[in-house]
Amino acid sequence: MRFRAQLAALAARFKQELVFYRALLAHPDTPWLAKALLWLALGYLVLPFDLIPDFIPVIGQIDELVILPLLVYLALKVTPIAVRQSCRAQI
Structure with missing residues (x-):
């Protein structure tokens, strides 16, 4: 039962x-670069092609674990703190 509660919390x-990311994309003061990086991360996640093909063992699957968080991190870095706080407050 404990595992189920942890999974529900996650x-x-x-x-x-x-x-939060939806609010960040919709916020008028979010820089265009941050919006572009978030859309790029979403596209990379959804589209069937990768920089490193998935049929290559190990690194083919790990590229999503590196590229997606990097794109989201960069988007958050170029977004002003006030905009991020405003979007967090909307949740």
Whole structure:
């Protein structure tokens, strides 16, 4: 039962983060570069082609674990703190 509660908490946190990034994309003061990086991360996640093909063992699957967080991190770095706080307050 403890594992189920942890999984539910993780799912709730994931949902909050999705709402945050949606609010960040919709905010008028979010820089265009941050919006472009977030859209690029979403596109990289959804589209079927990768920089490193998935049929290459290990690194083919790990590239998503490196590239996606890097794009999101860079988007958050170029976004002003006030905009991030405003979006967090909307959640």
